[in-house]
Amino acid sequence: MTVPQPSSDVLHLPARSVVLGRVRQMRQALYGDTALFPVTPSGDLDHERLAVEGLDFYTGNLDTLPEHDLPRLGVLVDTFKRFIPEAPAGIRIAVLDRGGDLQVEQIDCHEPYPAATEMVRNAIRTGTPLRERTMPRLRPLAEEMADLRPNLSEKVIERMVEREVAESAIMPAAPAAGTESSSDLRYVCPTSWQGHPVPERAWWLPGLIPMRQVTIINGDGGVGKSLLALQLACAGALGVETLGTTPLAGRVMYLGAEDEESEFHRRTADIVRAHDRVLSDLNDFMLLPMADMDALLSTPDRKGVMQPTPLWNKLWGDVLDFQPKLLVLDTAADLFGGDEIKRNQTRQFIGMLRRLAIKADCAAVLLAHPSVEGMKSGTGSSGSTAWNNSVRSRLYLTDAEKNEDPDVRTLTTMKANYGKKGSQLRIRYSDGAFTLDDGTAVPAMMGMVHRKHDEKFVELLSKMNRLGQTVSPNPSQSYAPRVFSQHPDGKGITKAHYQEAMHRLLDACTIKIVEEGPNSRRYKRLYVTADMFGGEAE
Structure with missing residues (x-):
């Protein structure tokens, strides 16, 4: 696969005595992330290695960064829709420090998008931070405040609006649970269907994961549910068969709240190798590792009603921009901020996920740990029965029975509103990935x-x-x-x-x-x- 290599644009800046200080300033001004990029011996960005190995996000203390990593140090700027609404999803710009010079390059697999590169260049030249565009519905809020307090200046009103948005975490694209008004209701009379073909049910994974719905995959800690979900997601992004079934080919987004990027790198490398592919084939896969961050998507307010967090609002917009066919959320314990015993909170949370799945026309898969009672009963359910009752499909991944092959797993359909309940898929862990277990191979x-x-x-x-x-x-x-x-x-x-x-x-x-x-x-x-x-x- 040929990786697009936009022409390098090197900006000559006055030499500074503290390279790390310059990186800190850029990270703040560009709203970016500190990263370590693969480079050639001459210090240029190594596109071939980047396509295969990826980059490493650096979340530690910069003062303790090893000396040999300084040539790799830079800032990654992405999610440009914050700054340019019409920008394509997935644009990524790398800014590398080269001992007094800065190299600015687009490093994603999209066609070159000069507007993003030029925006970063101007921010560096002028020292002016990038500025997020005002959201469309903030204008009515500003006008409302101006009417209430006509003596305030526009600058003060703008600050008040920003503070209001930050505190309430309101974003127009992601409605909170129960906010639909009666004017949004759309009644349908079945007679209108007469003469129209009956729509076929759409599946992301035939018989297991339906489109436009939420599917829960339960599994004990360490059984491999995250690896299984990652393998299925990679197969969808690669457009290949896996475990005897064929996922719907297309884009995939994976939010992982339990593992760091390096762990995902190792696992994904094993998975693509098992399918005779390479990492650079995963153009349609977008990963969001959040092991070191607050990953809550929804928390209850004082009345116990689940409300979206700023992360959910951001995720909502990114999903609609990227248009994946599958969204994986790993795991419920890190993403759900309510009380899992309270049915109303559980149902509201699943309802939020379902609305996004319908809006984006994708399948949503939520990974979850079973409760102690769920493990004892063999159902794999977690907390309230509302988790099971609120979804249309629920799968349970279990270990091999005692004294059996420890590498064998069984994926059982515990709930299937659109398919057959109780069906089982036997799989085997081998060399970092799962394979279909037909009972004939003896490892x-x-x-x-x-x-x-x-x-x-x-x-x-x-x-x-x-x-x-x-x-x-x-x-x-x-x-x-x-x-x-x-x-x-x-x-x-x-x-x-x-x-x-x-x-x-x-x-x-x-x-x-x-x-x-x-x-x-x-x-x-x-x-x-x-x-x-x-x-x-x-």
């Missing part, structure tokens, strides 16, 4: 478990025969798997696993079935082949 870990069971079976059978105790290959009181599972030296391995070991050992001729006894009363017993013939079985 290295399971092979070790089988060898342990086989060795214990041979050990106990040899011991029984030396002591003159007969064990049988047939179900009975002396059935070998039954006897061994109850033997003091054989506890910890189930009867079923001893039975599987017996069949493997018989197939390998490691043990043999021998008939003994008089003609009137013949019986079958087991022997270790090596004990019978004094050597290994052929």
